[in-house]
Amino acid sequence: MPSVIDPCALPELIHPDDALPMLLKQVNTISETTTLDLADALDFVLAGDIQSSINLPPFDNSAMDGYAFRFSDLDHSLSITSLTLVGTALAGHPFSGELHDGCCIRIMTGAPVPNGLDTVQMQELTQAKDNRISITHPKKQGANIRTLGEEVNVGQTVLSKGTRIRAAELGVLATLGMDKVSVIRKLKVAFFSTGDELKPVGTELKKGQIYDSNRYSIKGLLSKAQVEWLDLGIIEDCPQAIEQAFNQAAQQADLVLTSGGVSVGDADHVKQVLDKVGEITFWRLAMKPGKPFAMGKLNNAIFCGLPGNPVASMVTFYQLVMPLIEKMQGQGQNPRLKVQAILTNDIRRKPGRVEYQRGVLTYDNQGQLSVATTGAQGSGMLTSMSTANCFIHIPREQGQLLSGETVIVEPFNFVLS
Numbered sequence: 274m275p276s277v278i279d280p281c282a283l284p285e286l287i288h289p290d291d292a293l294p295m296l297l298k299q300v301n302t303i304s305e306t307t308t309l310d311l312a313d314a315l316d317f318v319l320a321g322d323i324q325s326s327i328n329l330p331p332f333d334n335s336a337m338d339g340y341a342f343r344f345s346d347l348d349h350s351l352s353i354t355s356l357t358l359v360g361t362a363l364a365g366h367p368f369s370g371e372l373h374d375g376c377c378i379r380i381m382t383g384a385p386v387p388n389g390l391d392t393v394q395m396q397e398l399t400q401a402k403d404n405r406i407s408i409t410h411p412k413k414q415g416a417n418i419r420t421l422g423e424e425v426n427v428g429q430t431v432l433s434k435g436t437r438i439r440a441a442e443l444g445v446l447a448t449l450g451m452d453k454v455s456v457i458r459k460l461k462v463a464f465f466s467t468g469d470e471l472k473p474v475g476t477e478l479k480k481g482q483i484y485d486s487n488r489y490s491i492k493g494l495l496s497k498a499q500v501e502w503l504d505l506g507i508i509e510d511c512p513q514a515i516e517q518a519f520n521q522a523a524q525q526a527d528l529v530l531t532s533g534g535v536s537v538g539d540a541d542h543v544k545q546v547l548d549k550v551g552e553i554t555f556w557r558l559a560m561k562p563g564k565p566f567a568m569g570k571l572n573n574a575i576f577c578g579l580p581g582n583p584v585a586s587m588v589t590f591y592q593l594v595m596p597l598i599e600k601m602q603g604q605g606q607n608p609r610l611k612v613q614a615i616l617t618n619d620i621r622r623k624p625g626r627v628e629y630q631r632g633v634l635t636y637d638n639q640g641q642l643s644v645a646t647t648g649a650q651g652s653g654m655l656t657s658m659s660t661a662n663c664f665i666h667i668p669r670e671q672g673q674l675l676s677g678e679t680v681i682v683e684p685f686n687f688v689l690s
């Protein structure tokens with residue numbers, strides 16, 4: 274029984290592992306699709322399965338620069354056979370001459386292997402003298418040939434609905450010869466910061482004011498998530514102004530994100546306004562940072578209220594909003610990689626909330642994964658996110674941790690890197 278509990282860990286707080294399915298249950302995938310030129314499709318999500326209309330490779334071709342011949346023409350009582358050179362095949366320029374017994378052709382990587390020849394030997398294992406080529410025997414018939422359809426057959430499903438088109442998928446679609454692709458339209462996300470203390474960058478600060486950093490980190494995250502975003506700026510701590518911004522955001526977006534004003538302070542109006550003009554699905558999670566995270570609905574839009582503390586807003590975006598965006602965009606959930614690592618410093622903490630400490634994960638020359646925290650973990654210290662390459666996941670009931678203990682680490686994926 275732990276002696277001291279985190280005073281912020283009220284019993285009614287929802288475990289983030291329970292919050293995520295609740296959150297995902299509230300959202301549907303966008304049904305509208307659009308057809309794009311392949312060149313414009315990067316980072317969109319496929320609206321349907323992709324079946325190949327061709328075989329890959331479309332013809333037998335050489336995997337090496339060398340010589341093509343019939344395996345049966347080799348004298349298998351020897352280890353080297355001399356064959357007669359009768360022509361050349363280059364990529365894009367097939368050989369079209371006669372092939373008699375005991376002949377070979379010079380062939381380059383990617384060139385079609387003529388009907389009747391069945392094996393290629395790489396140039397380095399051959400010797401050319403005039404039109405005679407001495408070939409060191411390959412181990413087997415068919416060596417160094419990439420055969421028709423060995424990767425993909427006509428009609429085969431190559432990519433599934435819900436796949437995000439990354440560089441590799443763009444290339445795969447091009448390999449299939451597709452110039453157009455049907456995708457799910459981009460999610461529209463509106464966001465604003467709340468807080469009378471917030472000033473835009475490029476202006477001068479008066480006493481008590483700070484710069485609005487959250488709109489920038491959230492914009493960065495939204496850009497990585499490949500959504501269409503609408504920045505509604507900084508909204509003052511005034512219920513009427515927040516209500517007006519909510520209405521504007523909900524008219525234009527599928528998802529409305531705010532930062533700040535979701536805790537219990539006298540100027541924290543976001544939750545009350547949401548309660549008035551929309552509906553609250555849940556509020557306050559047993560997570561650190563990120564406790565006051567709120568989720569709800571604003572007319573047809575989904576609402577997520579991120580806490581104002583800059584690290585809390587990024588952590589809740591990554592842990593909760595990102596999976597929600599993935600679902601709304603029709604993408605399968607990206608499984609988050611988690612690994613075990615040896616902690617190299619003590620962590621003092623009280624049980625009560627799941628914690629996402631910022632860490633630096635390293636792989637040492639003994640083949641060991643080690644992790645150190647980035648230092649002070651205040652949820653206002655955004656430099657801790659910038660220094661980190663991973664989260665150290667600490668379970669709700671865990672008390673302090675000592676150097677040398679094994680911890681679970683979640684390396685940042687492309688959204689945070």
Ligand SMILES: Nc1nc2c(c(=O)[nH]1)N[C@H]1C(S)=C(S)[C@@H](COP(=O)(O)OP(=O)(O)OC[C@H]3O[C@@H](n4cnc5c(N)ncnc54)[C@H](O)[C@@H]3O)O[C@H]1N2
Binds near residue numbers: 281470
């Ligand atoms: N009595 C309690 N106080 C607090 C609690 C609590 O449970 N009881 N929770 C704490 C936790 S945990 C968090 S996280 C914060 C979150 O509060 P809010 O979401 O209401 O955020 P604000 O009060 O508006 O701001 C918190 C903090 O962050 C700064 N901030 C806000 N917006 C931005 C921005 N866009 N860019 C940069 N920095 C921002 C703001 O100035 C405050 O310092 O509440 C705790 N309090």
Ligand code: MOO
Binds near residue numbers: 562584
């Ligand atoms: O722990 Mo709060 O959730 O970020 O400061």
